[in-house]
Amino acid sequence: MISVEHLTKYYGSFLAVDDISFEIDKGHVYGFLGPNGAGKSTTMNIMTGCLSATSGHVRIDGHDIFDEPDKAKRQIGYLPEHPPLYMSDSPLEYLRFVGEAKGLHGTELDRQIDEVIHKTGIAGVKNRRISNLSKGYRQRVGIAQALLGNPRVIILDEPTVGLDPLQIIEIRDLIKELGQTHTVIFSSHILSEVQTICDEILMISKGKLVAFDTPANLEKKLLAPNEIRLTTDANPDQLRHILEKVPAISRLTVEESSGRWTVARINTDRRDIYELSRAIYLAFAAGDKVILEMALKKGTLEDVFIELTESSTNEKPAGQKEA
Numbered sequence: 440m441i442s443v444e445h446l447t448k449y450y451g452s453f454l455a456v457d458d459i460s461f462e463i464d465k466g467h468v469y470g471f472l473g474p475n476g477a478g479k480s481t482t483m484n485i486m487t488g489c490l491s492a493t494s495g496h497v498r499i500d501g502h503d504i505f506d507e508p509d510k511a512k513r514q515i516g517y518l519p520e521h522p523p524l525y526m527s528d529s530p531l532e533y534l535r536f537v538g539e540a541k542g543l544h545g546t547e548l549d550r551q552i553d554e555v556i557h558k559t560g561i562a563g564v565k566n567r568r569i570s571n572l573s574k575g576y577r578q579r580v581g582i583a584q585a586l587l588g589n590p591r592v593i594i595l596d597e598p599t600v601g602l603d604p605l606q607i608i609e610i611r612d613l614i615k616e617l618g619q620t621h622t623v624i625f626s627s628h629i630l631s632e633v634q635t636i637c638d639e640i641l642m643i644s645k646g647k648l649v650a651f652d653t654p655a656n657l658e659k660k661l662l663a664p665n666e667i668r669l670t671t672d673a674n675p676d677q678l679r680h681i682l683e684k685v686p687a688i689s690r691l692t693v694e695e696s697s698g699r700w701t702v703a704r705i706n707t708d709r710r711d712i713y714e715l716s717r718a719i720y721l722a723f724a725a726g727d728k729v730i731l732e733m734a735l736k737k738g739t740l741e742d743v744f745i746e747l748t749e750s751s752t753n754e755k756p757a758g759q760k761e762a
């Protein structure tokens with residue numbers, strides 16, 4: 440449906456999008472997740488043909504967004520981060536204007552306006568001035584205009600920013616609903632939002648695509664437990680001696696040692712932490728020492744996000760031409 444190949448964008452000498460490639464299939468909800476300044480809007484602006492790329496390709500249903508903009512753009516409805524709404528218009532007037540600009544007219548235009556008004560739940564405010572609407576309703580009007588022309592892909596840039604909690608829930612529900620009939624791509628810097636709405640997450644950091652998978656797979660792949668915390672009656676020297684014989688321990692940290700008990704953190708590079716915990720139990724039994732408590736520490740998707748977004752850089756590759 441959408442193919443992005445080696446997309447790169449420089450603003451002067453600043454690398455905002457760094458050789459991003461991915462494929463998007465039809466009928467899913469995709470979330471661009473990244474902190475402020477990660478390059479989400481830049482990528483979306485290029486994908487929708489609103490901004491040129493320094494290099495790389497974007498193809499929508501096989502049509503290159505720069506070589507065949509009309510055919511490619513017909514497939515896309517876009518809600519930019521700052522939608523150009525005409526504040527003195529009513530939603531109805533504004534939708535008529537956008538619909539006509541998209542080449543719709545007559546009964547087909549009327550039918551589509553009715554349909555998007557219904558889908559986005561703005562029937563009750565369709566004749567009010569947009570300037571008098573809440574931010575949540577303005578966002579709905581922005582989504583309604585994106586739906587005109589019946590595009591197969593809807594791209595929404597930070598659609599929940601600046602909304603109150605109730606409006607956020609309503610817009611998230613609307614995005615989920617749209618995902619049943621369209622391919623939806625939306626950006627957010629809120630992990631939990633992307634986690635709950637999306638079928639697939641694209642994590643973007645400092646212009647790089649650092650992960651692309653389903654929320655469940657990201658958890659499985661990236662969040663295998665890699666830390667054991669244990670409390671024992673061995674003193675720190677005995678503890679080190681017992682664990683010397685256990686392979687695959689990358690780090691041992693004694694956190695507390697007071698009176699009878701020692702609390703320690705054990706890290707491993709191995710994926711199979713269950714095998715490691717078994718080896719630890721056997722080593723303690725052989726050393727005639729007691730494990731009072733032993734727990735596996737599992738990270739959260741948030742930990743992965745922080746780790747991935749902190750480890751990428753915006754360094755400019757040697758010999759790269761500036762835009």
Ligand SMILES: Nc1ncnc2c1ncn2[C@@H]1O[C@H](COP(=O)(O)OP(=O)(O)OP(=O)(O)O)[C@@H](O)[C@H]1O
Binds near residue numbers: 453473597
């Ligand atoms: N026109 C521009 N000229 C120079 N730098 C720009 C321009 N537009 C964006 N940038 C920079 O490019 C980087 C990526 O910006 P972009 O808006 O794509 O990020 P984002 O992930 O959408 O963040 P946000 O959520 O804050 O909009 C940022 O460091 C930003 O300051």
